[in-house]
Amino acid sequence: MSKLMNTFTASLSKALLVGACSLGLAVTATAAPTTTSKTATISKSSPVFLGDGGNYPFSEAVRVGDTLYMSGQIGFKDGKLVKGGVKAETKQALDNIHATLLKYGYQKSDVVKCMAMLTDMDDFDDFNKVYKAELAKPYPVRSAFGVSELAAGASVEVECMAAK
DSSP: OHHHHHHHHHHHHHHHHHHHHHHHHHHHHHHSOOOOOTTOOOOOOOOEEESOOTTSSSOSEEEETTEEEEOOBOSEETTEEOSSHHHHHHHHHHHHHHHHHHHTTOOGGGEEEEEEEESOGGGHHHHHHHHHHHSOSSOOEEEEEEOSOOGGGOSEEEEEEEEO
């Protein structure tokens, strides 16, 4: 009886293995991307580094294809952090982003993603009030982070990406 049971178990195991492999191949075949057009092409363009960052080791923006990746902006105006707290800094940072967008042929409506860094998450509501006033619906996707410190003692830094 034991020999019969071992033979049955071995046969059942082989059948299950074959079935699982067949199912895996079927799922893979249907999940594979299909191209119905022979005109589909993949275009990869080289990054174009824009602005020299002044005394700092970064570019103001980098354009890859039609996407503009901008360095983070703090509330600097005329080489100094604006006074007035998170609302004033947020407004100035977004004005700086707007100036960068315009400089490279983009508009606020081209912004698709932003990342906000705040040194005090209790300032999040004040940040949002200014953000909503400066950008229009549909709003870009966004992440917000609480950080311990930002350059030049800033309360907020905003980094965005734009696409045409």
